[in-house]
Amino acid sequence: MKSGNRDKAEGALHEMKGKVKEVAGKLTDNPKLEAEGTAEKIAGKVQGKVGEVKKVLGE
Secondary structure, X not given: OOHHHHHHHHHHHHHHXXXXXXXXXXXXXXXXXXXXXXXXXXXXXXXXXXXXXXXXXXX
């Protein structure tokens, strides 16, 4: 798998994991878990964008 595609796939995975943590934090009234989920979701989006850029550049 090319680097750009790998980054996009890993980014999507982190986004999903982050969303699950965020919802679990809300349901259990755990602000720390909710914040971790939000941070992981944002990191996943960034990683996905990096993958898109790498794909455009041909890396």
